[in-house]
Amino acid sequence: MKKIIDVLPLAIFIGLVVVLFSFLSEKDDQLETVLIDSSFPEFSLKALSDDSRILSKDDISDLPALINVWATWCIACRVEHPFLMKLKEESILKIYGLNYKDDKNKALELLKRDGNPFEFSIYDFEGRLAIDLGVYGAPETFFIDKRGVIRERHVGVIDEKVWETKFAKYLDE
Amino acid sequence: MNRLILLALLFFSIGSISSNDEKIIFNNDAYPFESETKELLFYSLLIELRCPKCQSSNLSGSNSPISNDLKREVYELVLEGNSSEQIKSHLVKRYGNFIIYNPPVEPATYVLWFGPFILVFIASLIILVIRKRVTK
């Protein structure tokens, strides 16, 4: 006579295999964004182009807008640069830059050479605003809606496809 | 596959950062404190907080730029007199619970926190019930 208890290990193990199998299929490396649906954090930092100009949250005035975290040491940022230029040229929405832990001269040089898609870039050498935004690398892109609320975040290169699937819908609101 | 790796490198290339812009003011102690309690709090937080960019490391074990920024953030918060809980919730608000190696106790983690002890309890009961006793 076999008892229920003898089948128990088998049942538990099959459960484990099923769970592990489901983990195999769905895996993305995005960190969760805690700040979604909360308002853009306050800050007070210099402008990249002008040491004497102190920027704050109120300077991000033309909403909705994208905040793009970029740097010259970030190779992927160069990949997405043309797409950002395109957004600007087609006047789809305003983009504000957050220059992250970068060399100021190199950054300005790059904007001069490849074009400047940003209304202005906030110079965050110490990564202070970046920490308040929960940034952990570059490039990252945030969507700020009309009320100044963060609605979406993308880690990695932003392109046509990412724009269509993740961001475009918030523009129509 | 190689292209994927290359892309991943592109995505996450926090590389070397030249720092000729701002001079760092230094003291021999990288994180000087006026009190030992605060110093202990600081170093214990570095052990408990996770480096968000590293694959698996706490702030204490990492020298990546973002870890150094976070260390500075924690340092300033400790100096201002914040408690361990306040500092952790400050960072959780920005990075989520991912940043702390100690998971919160909430309904979704009850099974994690209490499961082992419930399991011991149940297993002990089973053992005591099925054990064949010594008859006198």
Place this chain on the structure above:
Amino acid sequence: MIPELGHIILITHLILCLIGGTMPLLAEYTGLKIFQIPIKKLSVFLFLLISISFLSLVYSFLVDDFSVAYVAQNSNINLPDYYKFAATWGAHEGSLVLWILAMNAWIVGFLFFTHAKDRDFLASVFSISCQVMFAFSLFTLFTSNPFERILPIPPLNGADLNPSLQDFAFTVHPPLLYFGYSGLLIPFAIAVSAMLFSKETKEWAAYSRPWTLFSCSFLTLGIGLGSWWAYYELGWGGWWFWDPVENAAFVPWLLSVALFHSLITSQNRGIFGKWSILLSIFAFATSLLGTFLVRSGILTSVHAFALDPERGLFILGILAFFIIGSLMIYSIKDFEHGEDKAYALTSKEFGFLLNNLLLVVLAVSILFGTIFPLIYEAVTNGKQISVGAPYFEIILFPFAIGLGLLQGVALYLSWEKSTSFDFVSRLLIESTSIFALIVLVLFVLFDNLYLNSFATIFLASWIAVGTLQVSKKRNLGYWDFLRKRLSVTLAHLGMAILVLGVGVVSSYSLEKEIILAPDDSIKFGDQVVKFESIEDSLGPNYFSKKAVISFDDGKDVSNLITEKRTYSPSGQLTTEAGIETEIFKDLYISMGDNLEDDIWSFKIQIKPFIRWIWLGALLISLGSFLAGIKQIRRLA
């Protein structure tokens, strides 16, 4: 040509494993003589094949054959020869071949050292092992072929071996770990055969015990070396991080310890038969599961291999096939599992039962905690969580207390029922004295007392006294002690030393991050730390900044050298920690960032008693190995 030879031989190995995996079972169930094959000879032949295959891979590394993709990815012309050799198992593909080699070695060992009258039973164990090897060879050939060529134009130079793996301990750590993992194949195959043949519990437990002990011994040594490697190579000065990969090795270790203790009961008393079978199955399952977790990429980790979901699927398939298969036999077949015998709460049986209960629940908890972040993400719809050291330490603590207290009294217990309990008072008195002595020594050494270390220090004294007193009480002669009690004394004493090390290092450690320019100094504990000099230096395949830092405690001055290496082919940076080892503490320094000119940040640490952890692990490993040999000699 040589890589092709290795490839063809690996295929031959695969085919012969299929034959070895099916024939003996066919012979058993059809009763036909034609299916009978000489298993001993076949096992040796298989071992020769896999060895040649492995050696041809080694050869490809040594002659820098970069047309072999695996060599090109993991070696480099400038890599020192020794590391070229070790690079063979430095990544996924080669480590699989080594894994198969290890399984094969265990099978040969088992067949030659097990003197069972029942030839069919041995054939069945061999057959099941061959099936597992077949699955691994298939996995290797289909998803991870190390002999694959880059054609038509091979690269002129290789990408290099991951620099942090270019290190002595690392070259030895994986083989030991693989031998440990794969050793659990033997108890598994024995357990399945025991069910198929309805073997008597006492008999099969006796066959299984030495191999479980060997496996545990290798796992202990492998994990210990890995911990030592992480300590000095990764530059953060920790010895255990509760990283998923570490947990994946720790869980099978816990189960192997539980298993050989349970087997003692099964062999001596003929009880716990079913439980020992389940444990054998799950110990092997967790060793496969560890492989799955590490190599499928579902968990992120410092030690992760190149990630590939297809490989994950394949390993999960192997795991599901063998474990579900064996559990089905377990749940359906009526096999012999011994009679129920009565035992009191004070009996040795009950002690082993408690030991198993705690070890198994601990293993389940650690496994669950390791995969919990994935479950949490699924349940909460994308919210993320980290489960790390603070959690595992909280959970481990009560289990460690329970296990330690049990270990101290365990050796006094008798089968069925213990009658005399005079040992308790002596144990209490002596272990309290030892505890007080250790605390006093610590106070003298470090000028400080930490209450939170008291529990572990007491536990260590308790285990040590419990172990030594019993050996003394038995009144054995010198020779008899060596023969009968040495292994258990070493292993249990090793545990006491390990517990003491853990307790002291986790409360008495000091660490500080500092910034120094040459000639600067800073006070740290009772040491004055001074940045003596920094220079450029050139290694065979890297260049480095070498800093000399002196630690002066007023009596002795030690010069520690820490390096920041940049490996030339990959540009990868590694930190070489500077460590000065004394009996009671390590001085530790690792280089951080270059802030400007010659100004550097450093992390300095004092790690009291950290060596005791690895000394303890070494003793445990030695003890279980000797116990394994003792069991084999008993069987002969």
